[in-house]
Amino acid sequence: MRFRQAKELIDKYLDGTANSQERSLLDRWYQDKSPKGIFPDPEELLQDEIRSLRKLDAYLSRPKRVLLWPRLVAAAVLLLLLLATYLISNRVKPANENQFLAHDVQPAKDAATLTLADGKKLVLKGGAPKLLAKQGQTRVSTTAAGELIYQQAADQSTRGQDFNTLATPRGGQFQLVLSDGTHVWLNAASSLRYPAAFSAQNRTVELTGEAYFEVAHDSARPFRIISKGQRVDVLGTHFNIQAYQDESFIKTTLVQGSVRVTRLLDGQAEQISPGQALLFEGSRFAVSNADLREALSWKEGYFRFKDEKLESVMKQISRWYNVDIELLGDVGTIALTGKISRNKNISQVLKMLEQTGLAHFELTERRVLVRH
Amino acid sequence: MQQYGQLSEHELIEQLKGGSGSALKEIHRRYYALLYTHVYKRYPYREEVRDIVQELFTWLWDNREALEIREGLTGYLIVSMRNRLFKVYRHHKVHLRYLESIQDHIEHSAEATDQLITNKQLLEQVEQEISSLPPKMRMIFELSRNGELSHKEIAEKLGLSPLTVRTQIRNALRILRVKLGVKILFLII
Numbered sequence: 001m002r003f004r005q006a007k008e009l010i011d012k013y014l015d016g017t018a019n020s021q022e023r024s025l026l027d028r029w030y031q032d033k034s035p036k037g038i039f040p041d042p043e044e045l046l047q048d049e050i051r052s053l054r055k056l057d058a059y060l061s062r063p064k065r066v067l068l069w070p071r072l073v074a075a076a077v078l079l080l081l082l083l084a085t086y087l088i089s090n091r092v093k094p095a096n097e098n099q100f101l102a103h104d105v106q107p108a109k110d111a112a113t114l115t116l117a118d119g120k121k122l123v124l125k126g127g128a129p130k131l132l133a134k135q136g137q138t139r140v141s142t143t144a145a146g147e148l149i150y151q152q153a154a155d156q157s158t159r160g161q162d163f164n165t166l167a168t169p170r171g172g173q174f175q176l177v178l179s180d181g182t183h184v185w186l187n188a189a190s191s192l193r194y195p196a197a198f199s200a201q202n203r204t205v206e207l208t209g210e211a212y213f214e215v216a217h218d219s220a221r222p223f224r225i226i227s228k229g230q231r232v233d234v235l236g237t238h239f240n241i242q243a244y245q246d247e248s249f250i251k252t253t254l255v256q257g258s259v260r261v262t263r264l265l266d267g268q269a270e271q272i273s274p275g276q277a278l279l280f281e282g283s284r285f286a287v288s289n290a291d292l293r294e295a296l297s298w299k300e301g302y303f304r305f306k307d308e309k310l311e312s313v314m315k316q317i318s319r320w321y322n323v324d325i326e327l328l329g330d331v332g333t334i335a336l337t338g339k340i341s342r343n344k345n346i347s348q349v350l351k352m353l354e355q356t357g358l359a360h361f362e363l364t365e366r367r368v369l370v371r372h
Numbered sequence: 373m374q375q376y377g378q379l380s381e382h383e384l385i386e387q388l389k390g391g392s393g394s395a396l397k398e399i400h401r402r403y404y405a406l407l408y409t410h411v412y413k414r415y416p417y418r419e420e421v422r423d424i425v426q427e428l429f430t431w432l433w434d435n436r437e438a439l440e441i442r443e444g445l446t447g448y449l450i451v452s453m454r455n456r457l458f459k460v461y462r463h464h465k466v467h468l469r470y471l472e473s474i475q476d477h478i479e480h481s482a483e484a485t486d487q488l489i490t491n492k493q494l495l496e497q498v499e500q501e502i503s504s505l506p507p508k509m510r511m512i513f514e515l516s517r518n519g520e521l522s523h524k525e526i527a528e529k530l531g532l533s534p535l536t537v538r539t540q541i542r543n544a545l546r547i548l549r550v551k552l553g554v555k556i557l558f559l560i561i
Contacts, residue, residue, distance in 0.1 A: 005475055006472075007462055009474065010461065014458060029474055029477040031493065035469060038416060040416075040418070049404045051422075052404060
């Protein structure tokens with residue numbers, strides 16, 4: 001056999017059985033003696049790099065292999081059907097189709113998980129009115145309008161004890177009426193923790209994510225919202241709080257009434273008036289005039305952006321459509337202004353964003369890639 | 373969402389181990405050209421270089437949980453590349469000059485030396501290779517490693533590929549945007 005020694009040496013080297021002398025023999029060859037050619041052509045390298053990244057992307061998002069025969073057969077049949085449908089529909093439809101349709105995602109629906117005081121979890125989907133549970137003397141039910149509602153009985157011996165948590169997933173939202181009549185709109189990927197019946201002293205809830213509150217007036221029991229290191233004290237009023245864990249700020253926007261926002265760390269507090277917003281970011285604690293339409297647009301069924309960074313725009317899309325987002329390079333810093341209905345499928349939203357020409361979007365299975 | 377470009381090597385590895393595809397792609401962005409060049413210099417066959425480097429990245433992904441990277445990512449990747457190249461030399465039926473050269477090396481080096489080649493020396497060689505790159509290649513390196521420009525922009529900057537109509541429109545929009553000092557609005561539906 002030609003080059004037997006060379007082959008044996010490589011084998012030993014690779015399976016780790018070579019001794020140090022043998023290793024160094026091959027290392028020295030690699031370092032000093034291996035035939036070294038020329039540099040690759042820059043343009044070819046660049047082409048290969050881009051192609052390679054695409055391949056890698058495809059590899060990362062490939063479906064997991066399932067080795068069960070019935071599933072394989074079923075998948076093959078489905079694939080054929082899809083292919084047939086695709087071919088037929090391609091023939092019928094005009095060519096200017098939306099490129100994002102293949103992996104389209106519907107907008108968020110009424111969906112949430114309710115965790116009762118005893119840890120029991122209920123999946124809520126809106127729909128028919130139904131009595132879900134009793135927490136102490138409080139009835140917990142869903143209404144025909146799809147809200148979750150707490151109704152207190154006269155006997156209030158267990159007030160302030162049974163804590164419930166309502167959590168929406170990405171791609172879900174829910175409305176809630178607390179035992180005091182306070183109405184809460186919970187945006188996607190958010191959660192609210194509250195007692196089934198408030199105590200006689202105060203009404204305290206904890207929020208992560210975003211919610212709009214219409215607090216029922218009760219001057220004897222202040223309403224408090226604790227979120228990410230800040231506390232909002234209110235009497236009765238309408239306002240929005242945005243306190244997502246994956247954002248660096250908390251924004252409290254007041255529509256009506258008055259609220260006092262306290263930074264829990266050092267007790268610094270600010271009072272804000274209707275039409276104002278308080279931004280709490282890092283050590284900054286700043287009051288400004290708010291764009292109410294922008295702050296409340298989510299509740300009215302719109303995405304509304306005003307000179308907003310694409311990164312933040314995509315975060316909202318991520319929560320609403322339950323998709324992962326990836327921003328390539330510094331594309332997230334592009335600023336956008338505009339308004340889009342939240343009732344559209346993601347394909348239409350992306351198509352519109354694509355039409356700005358500011359960035360390009362690729363939609364794969366629940367993933368959006370954004371690049372220049 | 374994170375800016376992967378700003379992560380340290382260590383953080384990137386941790387993220388990769390935790391199953392972050394974005395971390396893998398960031399590693400790809402930082403190291404692809406380097407690894408490609410390293411392999412190409414020692415095996416100047418484009419198609420195969422492409423496959424060898426690609427396989428390393430898919431291997432990294434498939435084995436991410438078991439990775440033990442102690443002495444820096446560059447060293448780890450280069451050593452992985454070296455081992456892969458040895459495998460190619462070992463099994464290739466056509467390009468035999470590598471085996472021939474190794475055989476020759478075995479027969480003629482005798483036991484002349486017991487000095488060990490360390491990974492550090494290998495890395496020094498890599499650094500030296502980078503510094504001796506042709507100017508255009510170096511620019512690609514700098515630009516892509518520092519992560520400030522997208523590939524497309526680099527290609528445009530270096531005049532490497534023809535501009536598409538689409539790109540021109542995009543550029544026009546960008547210029548317009550700067551001139552007007554506003555961010556272009558998108559349509560309302």
